[in-house]
Amino acid sequence: MKEAWTQRLLQSVSGFRNKRRPVWLWLPVLLLVVLSCLPIFYIVMRASEVGWEKAIGLIFRARVYELLINTVKLAFTVTLVSVLIGVTTAWFVERTRIPGRKMWNVVVTLPFAVPAFVSSYSWISIYSGFEGFGGAVLVLALSSYPLVHLPVAAALRGMDPALEEISRSLGYSRMQTFFKVTLPHLRPALLGGAILIALHMLAEFGALAFLNYDTFTTAIFDQYNVAFNSASAAMLSLVLLVLCLVILGLELLIRGKAKYASVGKGTPRKRELISLGWMAIPALIGFTVLAVLAVGVPLGTITYWLLTGTSAGFDFPEVFSSLFSTLAFGAGGSIVTILFAFPLVILAIRYRGLFSTLSDRLPYFIHSLPGLVIGLAMVSFAVRYAFPLYQTAPLLLIGYAVLFLPLAQSSIRGAMEQVPKQLEEVAGSLGKNPLTVFFKVTLPLVAPGVGAGLSLVFLEVMKELTATLLLRPTGVDTLAVKIWEHTSNAEFAASAPYAALLILISGLPVYLLTMRSFTQKKEG
Template sequence: MCRQVAHKKRTTAIPLGLLLPVTLLVLLTGLPLLYIALRAHEAGLEHALGLVFRSRVYDLLLNTLKLVMVVTLLSSLIGVTTAWLVERTDLPRRKLWNALLTLPFAVPAFISSYSWISIFPGLEGFGGAILVLTLCNYPLVHLPVAAALRGMDPALEETSRSLGFNRTQTFFKVIFPQLRPSLFGGAVLIALHMLAEFGALSFLNYETFTTAIFDQYYVAFDGASAAMLTLVLLLLCLGLLALELLIRGKAKYAISRKGSPGMLENIALGRSKPLAIAGLLVLTVLAAGVPLGIIGYWLFTGTSSVVHVHDVFTALTTTLSFGLGGAVLAIVFALPLVFLAVRYQGKLATLAERLPYFIHSLPGLVIGLTLVFFAIRYAYPFYQTTLLLLISYTMLYLPLAQSSIRAALMQVSQQLEEMARSLGKGSFSVFVRITLPLIAPGVGAGLALVFLQIMKELTATLLLRPTGVDTLATKVWEHTANAEFGASAPYAALLILVSGLPVYLLTMRSFTQGSKQPALPLTAEKADYEKVNHPARV
């Protein structure tokens, strides 16, 4: 039994059962950095610098930054507008509109892009990428901003109005500052998604770092060039994470009173109501109606739409098994990691807790290239095995499980565990019989979140899947790459259906319960809270 100290009643010695998995996790999360260093060393310093400082890299940097800035700006404008209309106006059927506006969250971006390209082949390049990716990503701003509006203290607005400010002045002087952490947090998340996006941009023929890395590896077979492009992409990710930390550090929220959101006055739209409804209807049709409608069209009319039931069923079961396996493995790693971070102090606990968030910001393509490199050279029996693929899923989505479990564990009193130990129970017995049942809701939320993300994952799966094994996402990719839109339709429809139903249910639940939740600052604690209580917002 570990020796206890008086300060905050935390143990000083880390049990071996926690130390081993956490150490393994730290080593795994450090592999992308080691991969880049090894490839640079193999290429030589002069050649590596030449690969980084060349005109092609500058072009890719310009393309990537343009995409990130424009999509983030447009998505933020749309997300704030829709959140305001749903939460603060007398818009009819607001609950239904909230569900419709978040429905694009269930449609993978590469499916949306192939839907648009199949009917408008000329919709390529920068313009097409802006249209499709904005329609796919604005819910990432809509959801947190809507939650912030629901949790805002009405006394702030009442005070502003009593001082003589009109509605417009009140919005910019009082309301908007309270929305900034949620707005900027969603914007940073969209920007990270733009850095990681591959499938949609490949269909839309718009080249960024991610598509160029894939081409260098798969087409040109130039691993050194791919690694150096990965280095630049990694630096961009670090820059965005630094921006998120800056925003988080300055965020301040007013604490809302219990039940106060119900006192907020809904603004009458008046003559603008038909215009607002028409705008939301057009947005919903473009963002969700077009992909769903085109998939239905190709499913029933496409010349290549002969459905091989066995292939579809196999892809579905493979997707579900990969999703469940990856989610379980993520939970297995997240449990000791979170327990170490919450119950113990020290540099190892801090490092182990933050590293997965850094890896989560990297594209799946980078994780895939890293594991391919090390598996071929140092662990060839694991190359193209299900285990290696599940490890990649764990590295990519561990923070989703980690945050959910952490929030649940923070609510468990350590005194309960200490009392059980004082009765002669071992640490493992205490965890299984006391702690685990109490954190079960957080474990379930993390499991569901990772499961949903894995089903939609494409790039790491393309690189690491066992030979001859396909998921719904890879089948959509393979058929659409050959312009077989009808053949891809059954797989796309199943993928949206499987992921869309949980997203819809969780969104409706968050809408009905959101008024009871306080608004929190954009901190790690808020991320923990949101992913447990409102998983659809992730």
């Protein structure tokens, strides 16, 4: 009797496993694919209006070659420096007895709360000599390395301590163990952070505009807003798309087919931390210098401008109006992005196939496009086919979702891959429909990843500038927009209240992300 019931259950599970993709999954994914393709359609449409002969002439010219060198050099250097900083800080926080470990874990993630364009104007207002390649690498690396620190720190916490202990017992030094055992197991997390940084460098605008360093993004902005040359801008965008494809291809090649998951975590046990001894002093000096450069300089500069100049007579109702708009767009944009990301991740993990794979990679491809191109594509679509959406909040929220979907994807995917598929299959075999299984089984298990995704997207939406400039409703300003307007006119004191508020509220999601990591550590 028991064997017959077991066989029947297995047959039911097998039937549940082989069901086709449910409509509630592929319909929103299909809608997302269409929305994500709008920027590509827009670029191709603009490029096709030029004609092949002129298009080739616009692409193969000295200016494009110069922009290509500048963009690749910046993306490679900033990614490399960010990886070195992020891996180093994560290792010290997670593997050593450095004094004040918990405090430093919070401090090294705080640069995430400081928008890159705020940091850039802080450095420029101190000394104009920070303009150019060196200043761009300094500012952007200090703003980006938390994207490596956070996932690498999580990967270090999740590693089985026995792996490193066995290596040490075989006679390998700590350095050899790190490169032969630890670093290979960090590769997925490290690559995930690195690819986000590299793609973000392709799309970065605000900081580079202040630092006077030309890349494809700044050139595209100039062509659209200064020269009014949409054909040239479209050609530059096409080159940027090809560059993005190259980066994604390299990432897949480096990632390879290696697998790092363990069959089981076993019994949790406390990891033995490394005593630094005399090395504690240089380590503390390094962490202090990093905190001063990444957080101290922007905060100090903003404080200085708050206390001097014209900021004392500023219109505070306008400040709080911008604050309210920023919070509202941040909350709305993060929720819409998560709603799009959920079916995309489930489809990619539970219903693998060509459509699922292409849909899963498309947002990373679009993420490399400047917010300006995304905004122009949305404006063009609304004016031609959905005019009631033009300059409305819903269109802006859709633009945010298209821009920042990879952040939500990576957070949810990390949690989703740890959910045993058998739990969902058994629930389905007991007569529960897919939606019920999702809300009763899957969602509670991936809630931490959802929270991390919401925090990351909320943070990025509040700091977003170029798409917001184009898509925001008439008469509505965000803190980032007001900072841009004032700093573009060298009104540093006038922009200080907005910058201070933006950093203050951006600190909340950073704090939540940091506290979540320590909660996981205690539970482990």
